[in-house]
Amino acid sequence: MLTELLKQHAADLPGAVALVAHGDQIEAAAVGSADAEGIVPMARDSLFRIASLTKPIVAAAVMLLVDDGELALDDPIARWLPELASPVVVRTPAGPVDDVVPAVRPITVADLLTFRCGYGLAADMTLPAVDLLLQVLGHPAAAPRALPPDAWTAALAQVPLLHQPGEAWLYDTGSDIQGVLIARVSGRSLPEFLAERLFEPLGMADTGFAVPTAALGRFTSAYRPGAAGLRLIDSPEGRWSVAPPFPSGAAGLVSTADDLLAFARFLLAEGTVGDHRLLTPESVHRMTTDHLTPAQREAGRVFLHGQGWGYGGSVDVEAKEPWEVPGRYGWVGGAGTAWHLLPATGTVTVLLTQVEMTAPEPTPLMREFWTYAAK
Numbered sequence: 001m002l003t004e005l006l007k008q009h010a011a012d013l014p015g016a017v018a019l020v021a022h023g024d025q026i027e028a029a030a031v032g033s034a035d036a037e038g039i040v041p042m043a044r045d046s047l048f049r050i051a052s053l054t055k056p057i058v059a060a061a062v063m064l065l066v067d068d069g070e071l072a073l074d075d076p077i078a079r080w081l082p083e084l085a086s087p088v089v090v091r092t093p094a095g096p097v098d099d100v101v102p103a104v105r106p107i108t109v110a111d112l113l114t115f116r117c118g119y120g121l122a123a124d125m126t127l128p129a130v131d132l133l134l135q136v137l138g139h140p141a142a143a144p145r146a147l148p149p150d151a152w153t154a155a156l157a158q159v160p161l162l163h164q165p166g167e168a169w170l171y172d173t174g175s176d177i178q179g180v181l182i183a184r185v186s187g188r189s190l191p192e193f194l195a196e197r198l199f200e201p202l203g204m205a206d207t208g209f210a211v212p213t214a215a216l217g218r219f220t221s222a223y224r225p226g227a228a229g230l231r232l233i234d235s236p237e238g239r240w241s242v243a244p245p246f247p248s249g250a251a252g253l254v255s256t257a258d259d260l261l262a263f264a265r266f267l268l269a270e271g272t273v274g275d276h277r278l279l280t281p282e283s284v285h286r287m288t289t290d291h292l293t294p295a296q297r298e299a300g301r302v303f304l305h306g307q308g309w310g311y312g313g314s315v316d317v318e319a320k321e322p323w324e325v326p327g328r329y330g331w332v333g334g335a336g337t338a339w340h341l342l343p344a345t346g347t348v349t350v351l352l353t354q355v356e357m358t359a360p361e362p363t364p365l366m367r368e369f370w371t372y373a374a375k
Contacts, residue, residue: 002027002028003031007032009365014220014355015032017352019258028257030046034220036223047211048256048353048354049337050254050335050337058250059178061197063283063286065182066109072109073109074108080184087103088161089161089163089164090129093163095128097129097160108166113178115174119162122162129162130162133156137155137176140334168299171300176246176248179249198278202262202266203262204259206255209244209247210242219254220236222335251334261350267287267329267341287311291311313329328340329341336356339351351365
């Protein structure tokens with residue numbers, strides 16, 4: 001039973017919500033509390049900070065614009081982000097940030113989607129160019145971005161690329177750039193575009209960059225593990241109770257298990273909801289297909305664990321674990337969240353907790369949950 005599996009981790013988590021769907025058959029469980037004090041019971045519709053599960057949603061939004069003909073995958077992003085029109089690249093990854101050469105070609109939309117734009121987090125976070133990126137933009141796991149999108153993009157332009165465009169897979173930053181790109185191309189803010197073009201058609205009523213006052217009672221508290229136990233890092237009335245200055249396309253959304261199920265089913269249906277098509281089958285296929293070379297997958301192993309990358313999420317390319325099936329698409333969020341779909345079987349798995357991960361490695365609960373779902 002899914003409920004029993006979650007209860008086995010009660011000592012490590014205030015609570016959790018999990019969902020496994022095989023076609024129309026759904027098993028869902030909610031255990032524990034939304035807070036460490038045990039005051040608010042966890043429920044299936046509890047709201048969570050989904051962190052990096054934002055990435056596939058934002059990638060789908062980019063593909064909406066591709067299907068609209070507003071942009072193309074091989075378009076240079078400089079057309080809409082002129083701040084990034086003339087990037088420079090550090091001569092060697094470990095070299096100083098002022099020893100640079102011009103980029104050999106422009107950054108394209110596809111480079112952003114495949115995380116090969118030259119900006120991002122590497123296995124070695126001490127590399128000078130990565131360190132400068134974190135200094136200028138802030139660490140993804142730290143406080144919310146304080147700069148509004150235009151100022152954020154201008155600040156990013158002052159950071160050299162770690163690799164030439166298309167050369168290497170680097171984590172995270174590409175999704176934040178995608179969020180700014182969506183706003184520039186559409187003429188709408190990222191929250192407005194996602195609400196109108198994805199969340200409303202898919203019935204994802206609880207997904208957004210801020211939690212309405214009326215829903216704060218369903219919003220979980222967020223914690224960070226430490227030697228002295230769990231430490232509260234955000235309350236329901238904290239960061240997500242107001243609209244952020246920078247709506248992060250990499251990690252800014254809150255959502256529920258059923259909203260994430262709706263998004264997964266939309267991709268499994270090749271871009272349709274009911275009798276309404278939002279994305280072409282080709283765009284969904286591009287999202288859920290690995291685009292990396294073996295060398296790029298290996299260099300990103302600390303994040304990818306040997307798997308590939310589609311648009312916004314990983315794609316299993318080898319079955320090393322019981323739950324890994326070639327073609328399985330999804331991702332894990334540093335807030336303790338996980339979301340995957342398997343096109344071959346129509347299976348969807350969603351696991352939501354409110355305790356931050358301490359490393360890119362999946363947690364024991366994630367591993368046990370995925371193993372359970374694979375049976």
